[in-house]
Amino acid sequence: MIEKLFNSTTVAVNVKAKNWEEAVRYGGEMFVKAGNTGRAYIEAMIENIRKMGQYIVIAPGLAMPHARPEFGVKKIGLGLVHLKEPVAFGNKEYDPVDILVFLCATDKNTHINVLSELMELIEDEFFLKQVRGGMEKNAIINYIHQKACKGENK
Amino acid sequence: MKILTVCGNGIGSSLMLAMKIEEICKEENIDAQVESSDFNSAQGKNPDLIVTIKELAQQFENKRVVAIRSYVNKKKIREDVLDIIKAIQIKQQR
Numbered sequence: 617m618i619e620k621l622f623n624s625t626t627v628a629v630n631v632k633a634k635n636w637e638e639a640v641r642y643g644g645e646m647f648v649k650a651g652n653t654g655r656a657y658i659e660a661m662i663e664n665i666r667k668m669g670q671y672i673v674i675a676p677g678l679a680m681p682h683a684r685p686e687f688g689v690k691k692i693g694l695g696l697v698h699l700k701e702p703v704a705f706g707n708k709e710y711d712p713v714d715i716l717v718f719l720c721a722t723d724k725n726t727h728i729n730v731l732s733e734l735m736e737l738i739e740d741e742f743f744l745k746q747v748r749g750g751m752e753k754n755a756i757i758n759y760i761h762q763k764a765c766k767g768e769n770k
Numbered sequence: 771m772k773i774l775t776v777c778g779n780g781i782g783s784s785l786m787l788a789m790k791i792e793e794i795c796k797e798e799n800i801d802a803q804v805e806s807s808d809f810n811s812a813q814g815k816n817p818d819l820i821v822t823i824k825e826l827a828q829q830f831e832n833k834r835v836v837a838i839r840s841y842v843n844k845k846k847i848r849e850d851v852l853d854i855i856k857a858i859q860i861k862q863q864r
Contacts, residue, residue, distance in 0.1 A: 664778065664779065667778065668778055668823075668825055671777070671778075671783060671823055671841065672783075674783070674786075674840070674841055674842045674843075675842065675843070680782060680783075682779060682781065682782045683779060684779045684780070684781065684808070685781060719781075719782050721781050721782075723781075724780055724781050724785070724806070727781070727785075728785065731782070731785050731786060731789070732789060735786055735789065735842065738842075
């Protein structure tokens with residue numbers, strides 16, 4: 617299912633951000649543009665990171681900004697941003713971050729399958745290496761699509 | 771046994787953690803129901819074990835809580851939770 621959520625509106629590469637907040641705003645704007653959330657969601661993600669930020673950095677160089685459904689989520693969504701220059705989130709172990717995976721969900725139960733597929737993607741070292749090596753936006757979308765289709769045929 | 775994973779939002783990190791703990795319990799042949807929750811809802815629940823990050827773990831009172839260093843790194847999660855899960859299992863089997 618995640619191949620339907622990562623699309624040309626919610627995937628971006630070569631993004632310039634001066635700091636983590638700019639990077640998170642960029643992804644938030646993608647959700648607003650794609651119709652996944654309202655603007656409140658952007659502020660909620662930022663507020664979350666201010667409160668307990670370092671935990672959204674879940675793997676080396678990889679952060680997963682998200683917030684609660686009630687902050688204006690209209691439909692489930694995933695986004696991916698690769699930064700031109702990495703930024704620090706204040707996580708001693710996994711900083712600096714250059715890949716951000718954005719998540720929004722309408723409630724806690726409907727997206728379990730999505731999250732489990734997402735976990736496979738963010739643990740795919742080959743994929744992450746390609747993204748870091750400058751993989752193009754369409755190539756990223758195609759890769760996710762093919763990976764998901766293979767998964768379904770298992 | 772009932773295990774509750776907790777994060778601030780209850781929609782991302784705690785769910786991922788729940789999946790990892792389920793995998794670990796399966797591998798160890800431990801019968802566990804793993805549920806995820808946000809911090810506020812977790813206060814009203816009574817699981818055998820709560821698993822969460824240090825910052826939230828400190829805020830639970832009168833509950834059995836274990837702190838993890840990562841929500842998704844299975845190796846670290848295993849190191850942090852397996853001993854206590856096994857201990858609870860032994861206690862319950864008595």
